[in-house]
Amino acid sequence: MDKIDKSIIDALSKNADITATELSGRLHFSVPAVNKRIRAMKKDGIIQSFTIITDNKLIGKPIIAFILIVLKSVEHTGVFFEYIEKDPDILECYAITGEYDCLIKVCAASVEALDQKLAILKTHNGVMKSYTMLSLTAHKYAPTVLPDE
Numbered sequence: 032m033d034k035i036d037k038s039i040i041d042a043l044s045k046n047a048d049i050t051a052t053e054l055s056g057r058l059h060f061s062v063p064a065v066n067k068r069i070r071a072m073k074k075d076g077i078i079q080s081f082t083i084i085t086d087n088k089l090i091g092k093p094i095i096a097f098i099l100i101v102l103k104s105v106e107h108t109g110v111f112f113e114y115i116e117k118d119p120d121i122l123e124c125y126a127i128t129g130e131y132d133c134l135i136k137v138c139a140a141s142v143e144a145l146d147q148k149l150a151i152l153k154t155h156n157g158v159m160k161s162y163t164m165l166s167l168t169a170h171k172y173a174p175t176v177l178p179d180e
Contacts, residue, residue: 032077035060036068037178040078043069044175047081084174087138092120094139095166098149099131100158107157108132114155120148131162 038058042049051065058065072078087093102111115124115135123136139145145165153161 032072032178036072036077037180039065039068040072040175041177043078043081044177047083084172092138092140094142094145095169096137096139096145097164097166098135098137098152099127099162099164100133100135100152101130101160102132102157103159104157111155111157131160 051062054065055062115121125134127134
């Protein structure tokens, strides 16, 4: 990955809607060359997908919570992760080190809706313990990992 690829990723991370023509003008590269680089980065898995980012408040789900989970045993991880995959309000899930096994990020329409979600999570067969933290304000959200300059 060279400086041009890094510049393409940077531009696309700020605006995935940018055209190859606009990129070519910024980078002083031809449109076919820009498209070829994007295709190559997609093929190599560097660019995994193009997506949208919604405003959770405007969508009607202003509550964001982070929940730490302890699973009962390793045997429960498969069933638990299947449940996580199916729930559209669980935005992210990470296996982590330390006292807890997983960290999940959840959105909800209200505190009551979050309480219902927590009740379901806490009674899930594989969950032994949970700890919930509500997000008050997001100061940084960067869904794209950018390469070093």
